[in-house]
Each structure stands twice: as structure tokens, then as C-alpha cells.
Amino acid sequence: MARTEEMRDLFIEAVGNLGESLGLNRTVCQMYALLYFSPEPLSPMEISEALRISKGNVSINIRKLIEWNAVKKVWRKGSMRSLFAANENAQDVILDKVKIGIEKRIKELRAHLRSIQEFSRNASDRKRQKALMVFYVNRTKQIEKMLTRIELFCSQMDTMKSFFSR
Secondary structure (H helix, E strand, O other), X not given: OOHHHHHHHHHHHXXXXXXXHOOOXXXXXXXXXXXXXXXXXXXXXXXXXXXXXXXXXXXXXXXXXHHOOXXXXXXXXXXXXXXXXXXXXXXXXXHHXXXXXXXXXXXXXXXXXXXXXXXXXXXXXXXXXXXXXXXXXXXXHHHHHHHHHHHHHHHOHHHHHHHHOO
């Protein structure tokens, strides 16, 4: 194995591991890493061969990368094949994905908090349950405040992207 190929494979492995540790699909992250480390756009067949994954797997995951704005389809004069290139601005790709992930989880948590709050309104009048219900309501309000702060943080991520671009 050539030294450059070994370096590329180490990078792909590291990005795959990092992505997986953050709850992302390992193969999607490896595909982005491969394209990011490729000086020329690659075809699905080349991606499949480099990562030793099926063409179907490449097809499914390339769509995810396009959705994330991490990869784009490129045209090359005289080429009949589909070719793909990585968005070279990795920090924007990462910050956008982090922001989307946080916003998704906030939405899920808010739905649960609404259920808890609705449940508390319909609780029985027994004294012990009332005290516990007040406790739960106070805790959900604290979580709501935290979620609002996190949303504010997410709204500032676009500013952060321009800061990192300097």
C-alpha cells in the first residue's frame, strides 16, 4: 500500500470514528472523508471500491451527504459517469450538522415537556401528588429555559461560521 493511500485511509478511519461517536452514520462520515481527501471528484464505483462497500450503500449515503450540503454532484466534460466532490468548507458542514442535530433534539424534548405539562394539569388533587407535580412543573420550566438558551446558541452558529472562515 502506498504511503499516501495509508494516510488517506487513516484519515477516513478517524473521521468515521469521530462521526460515529457523535451519533452519525459511520459510512456517511467515511464517504465525506474520502471525497474531502480526494483531489478529483469520484464516481460511485470509485467510492464503493475505496471503502469496500456496496454501490447501493454509496447511493443511499451520497443522498444524505447532498442533503447535508457536504457533497455536490459535478459535471466533467466527456464523462458519462456521475461524479461527486466534497464541500471543501468542512467547518460549515460540521457546524450545520451540529445545529440541525441540536434543533432536532430540542424539538423532541419540547414535545415530551408539553406532555408532562399537560399531564400535570390533569393530575388528581391528592396532596402528595400535588407537591410532586409542582416539583415536576418547576423542573420542566428549568429545562425550557435551558432549551431557549441552546436555541439562542444555535442562532449564533451562522456568525460562528464566518468567524471560523477568517
